[in-house]
């Protein structure tokens with residue numbers, strides 16, 4: 001998808017939240033948290049035009065899977081038209097409804113959830129629903145990785161997961177704070 005089309009989506013839909021796709025440098029930095037040597041299941045919230053999705057599919061083993069959860073219909077159409085990979089699947093739903101579309105056998109077996117959705121736009125109840133659902137779908141030891149514009153997710157993440165690490169990527173428009181949390185046994 002060209003930059004102009006991405007900007008048009010940003011103007012039409014405030015939840016797109018960014019005028020341009022994430023930079024390659026930031027994509028690599030976030031994905032450095034993922035172990036691509038094993039067969040894994042990744043759920044991606046807010047893939048947009050697929051800048052992370054394509055990188056993930058290039059790095060993933062043939063036995064891995066990528067499940068994309070995207071609210072914006074234009075992006076969903078674009079992803080379906082441009083990603084032709086039997087390991088990938090896209091659902092046009094809100095991240096808070098992810099448990100409704102995942103296969104029952106995948107729930108509790110997901111290795112990574114990667115998220116670019118603007119959590120700061122979500123009402124507190126909806127935000128907690130996304131985080132609780134994320135915890136439910138991850139396996140023990142699975143990781144939630146989120147790139148966000150600020151530190152507003154720290155408190156809710158500590159409440160739901162009880163741990164977190166962050167790092168910054170300033171060479172991106174907008175600059176991002178990258179969160180990593182792990183689902184532990186508790």
Ligand SMILES: C[S@@+](CC[C@H](N)C(=O)[O-])C[C@H]1O[C@@H](n2cnc3c(N)ncnc32)[C@H](O)[C@@H]1O
Nearest residue numbers: 015016018021022046047048071072094095116
């Ligand atoms: C900041 S853009 C990130 C796009 C892309 N991942 C990237 O890094 O360039 C946020 C994306 O999240 C999607 N989105 C926003 N709220 C969402 C929600 N509640 N559930 C699913 N997708 C959502 C938007 O449509 C958009 O594609």
